[in-house]
Amino acid sequence: MKKILVIQYSQTGQLSDVVASICRPLQESKDVEVVIETLEPVKPYPYPWKFFEFLDVFPESVYLDPPELKPLTVSVDEDFDLVIFAYQVWFLSPSLPITAFLKSKAGKQLLENKPVVTVIACRDMWAMAQETVKKMLADMNVRLLDNIVLTDQGSSLASFITTPHWLFTGKKDAFWKFPPAGIADEEIQKACRFGLALLEGINNDCEKNNEPILSGLKVVTADTSLIKSEKIGYRSFRIWGKLIRKAGQPGDARRKPVLVIYIVFLVLMIVTVVPVNMLLKRILAKFSRQKQEAMKQYFEQPSGSGDERMNQFKCH
């Protein structure tokens, strides 16, 4: 019997729902054992968030400065055939509990030399975080087979309002002209196709190869204009993150004035640089199609954005 380890952390339950949908076909099969490990920081992160608490995790998120985790329930001596590694993005970086796992000795023992499928559920800016995770996984000699990405419903502009509203109030419902916050329920349900395809793949020993198992299942779609904004944002996060870390430890009152200046800067940047950059990108894209296409393909690796096998894997 093949054994799959699932690593996850979720504050609102959204990522757990995505993971549950993917794992359902695997858990229903007699050929596979699924072990789900839910990470728990010693000091839990708040949800709903207070404004300053939310901002205060940004420097440590970007500088991959991990919190302490409670001991895992899974034994590090257990051997798994495949790992499903599910995470959310915090400030263009893997969330802090996920970083803590990746940097821990136990994480290394469980992931080293293993085939891994990453699953991301976030607003819509995941590319820089996945670059970071890819580097950390490569250092552990991991074979990254697929990267599944699910993002919040509505336009990027809409989720720029609905996601913070949800995280600060705990309310997901639609309001004004905006759609509900988070990933659409239908998308979450349809994620079970990945579980069906993984089951078929693992039954055929596909995890032993170095090739994607999930290609053709609309695994990911990279938006190059968003990625350009992510690159600019990430650079500014590194600079401001360093300044804020110099001002004090997490939770230190001395951080607040720098955080206030930073948030003013960030909002100004978002309402000016991001739209101008997206517009410029769209205009320039007409003249640099090949470059855009190469960038899109790079960030959609390893599975690609094709949908040719969608009819083959349907859940009921």
Ligand SMILES: Cc1cc2nc3c(=O)[nH]c(=O)nc-3n(C[C@H](O)[C@H](O)[C@H](O)COP(=O)(O)O)c2cc1C
């Ligand atoms: C502190 C914080 C920072 C976040 N930063 C980003 C981000 O940079 N990009 C993004 O797409 N989503 C971002 N999100 C949204 C999360 O990735 C995720 O969609 C949301 O928190 C729900 O995840 P959950 O499964 O933990 O409930 C952020 C959320 C939090 C709490």
